[in-house]
Amino acid sequence: MPNKKNNSGAGYYKEPGPKLDEESPFESMMERFRFAAEILDLDEGMFQYLSSPVKQVTVSVPILMDSGNIRVFQGYRVIHNNILGPSKGGIRYSPDVNLEEVNALAAWMTWKCAIVNVPFGGAKGGVRCDPNELSDGELERLTRRYTANMLEVFGPDRDIPAPDMNTDEQIMAWIMDTYSMNAHKTETAVVTGKPIILGGSYGRKKATGRGVVTVTLAALNKKGILPNNCTVAVQGFGNVGSVTAELMYEQGAKVVAISDIAGGYYNENGIDIPKALEYAEENDGSLEGYPEAEEITNEELLQIECDVLIPAAKEDQINRENASDINARIIAEGANGPVTANADGILESKGIMVVPDILANAGGVTVSYFEWVQDRQGYFWTEERVNRRLNRMMRDAFDQLFKTKEKYDITLRQAAYVFGINKVAMTLKRRGLYA
Template identity: 85%
Template sequence: MPYNKNMHTTGYYKEPGPKLDEESPFKSMMERFRFAAEILELDEGMFQYLASPVKQVIVSVPVVMDSGDIQVFEGYRVIHDNVLGPSKGGIRYAPDVNLEEVKALASWMTWKCAIVNVPFGGAKGGVRCDPNQLSRNELERLTRRYTANMLEVFGPDRDIPAPDMNTDEQIMAWIMDTYSMNAHKTENAVVTGKPIILGGSHGRKEATGRGVVTVTLAALNKAGIAPNKCTTVVQGFGNVGSVSAKLMYEQGSKVIAISDITGGYYNENGIDIPEAMEYAKKNDNSLEGYSEADKITNDELLQLECDVLIPAAKEDQISPRNADKINARIIAEGANGPITANADSILEDKGIMVVPDILANAGGVTVSYFEWVQDRQGYFWTEERVNRRLNRMMRAAFDNLFNVREEHDITLRQAAYVFGINKVATTLRMRGIYA
């Protein structure tokens, strides 16, 4: 039954949790969660169950610094849900990591896994620290002590970490080794995003950007736009943004603008993306001074007229402040939460199709699942097989959400939450509540 946009919102859907505030990704997530819950007519108990994390762990992480002094950091791990399978999610190191942020990211992982049909629940972790101020040895000691404190949480059948902000394959290797030493056996399935020599998967680094492009091509097909006839703008030129730009370029799209922390770079005739990537690589991963395009601001970049806009930088980049100035036909969210909840309706009124983050950037967790499967089997796939299976799963997920969108006459983002929440709720009803 199509959703009535004039339906009155009442009851518990508006009561629990903080009210909408564009500064908080958690609040944006809760606003979208409430909307889907009302369409699905979830009862109050189910709503509260799905809105509440299964487990929240806060640990002190004492580290002996190179100076000999002891410094204590705070670490987190939130398991939002494990109904579909063991929980899965990254670990981030940053000075502003906090429990509310980790809770929001863990819940996003739950819906993301459900949407792409990966048998995992959602989790997230973090340590409040500035990794740029830590030596390599301090970073290793921090990682190993955090892991030791999480030995009863982590496990290949319980909770599987992965890289996130300021963490990488080396940190995953330290986590794997610490867990393995305590388990008295090598357990490479306890983390994903590892070096290939330790059981990592081919294609993992490019997976998120590749997934973004797969769903972008699907959206272009629905809009009747040929990839080699479209223009693309990409905000952010890190791993996700650069891979997305490169793959769109290879599809024949004219990539007219890219950006990084130094600003935007615009060329109406198109940018040679492999050349730009090579320039950034030689310039300390920076586009500063890139002379093949005109310098513009990131705000100006977001407002360029184009067929495809891929925000792959930070959260809250499109809000009521600038949503009415966006001139893209399709937005594919490469970053987490680049559009605030109170900007959704503005973009919808402009007729812009938004492919939401919990679908668009789910390529990373999909290939993490592939890595876990390969580790459990002890048999590893070629990169071509990884990419083929990733493309198939991402395209199937897009088609599922598009069907839900058509059925309820809602946006793709709303369809994503409806689909993901319904899958977890249906599974929970079938399993029941253990008492």
């Protein structure tokens, strides 16, 4: 790609910051951002504005452990953009959390919200910890102290957290309660993904998986493939992967492979997903030892010949080393960043349609928006209404991106970045800059 210059001759599309590993989530995001910037002919100032986070917050989170010792954890919150509205994004608990990763995820949230027409900006947060090593009491104290450190960041009109990796509705309940105690009033709209009894929304738990299925069905339609005549492989059997597999099974698709952290399982005749879900529930959420399929590795699952491959596990699963071995006709990205930027061209050359993460897994933030709206109104919808509105918004977003793809003769991922970035840029131009 040419290095675009401004009138003064100073290059900027290749100068977002220090050079990072070429397969890092941040650099993958920036590589795609640069391509869209070229298509849209963004000027230097707009490029710098949209590629820079509004706010990066790093905090120390000291807590008293059950042993009586004090331990300090590192916490992060990045507001990438708030032009479209309050920032929105999950909080993850993981020993691998770092500022670079959080920056990338926050930017993806900005484009994701723009694509599905949700009036939020993008944010992301995390605490560097291993929640499996913490007791329930330690986890609660960690969550409450992290929230207390973020009181000037969080707010129903400022920044709205949600569950992410290793966080759940209980974590969100503690965040809501801590914020409410300090605000001296119950503020349910400060987080989403809460328990129903605390103002959560019906349909939220399955929203991301349901959104993946909606856009997968739209992609199958573009390829002329009927749902009941297609084969599917799903990498990852957590909330997103298991729900996606279950709903595709209900559509009549033959799910030939599933996997979790323990490994993969393949059956060319199709896996009975309800039985697999029951098996996992009886084995502490693990598929390990699942008897009705052949054991394979997660890497082998990615290479299975199928109509639809749904990577719903972690980042960077498909990269330049294995992209040429992918044998799917459609990839629907259930996870954030499962395909690296340097694999995009390889997949395109193979004629594989990639439904990008910033569209495919946007069902979660869409229903989070519904939850926020319901909390603000104090009036709650049925699950049927939530699902109906989710399906409509996801399908509308897919159709809009497909039109953008055809207009510019680019891939669906490139169309997603072009559409999302252009929407935020045009909004900024209309609002102007406060000086």
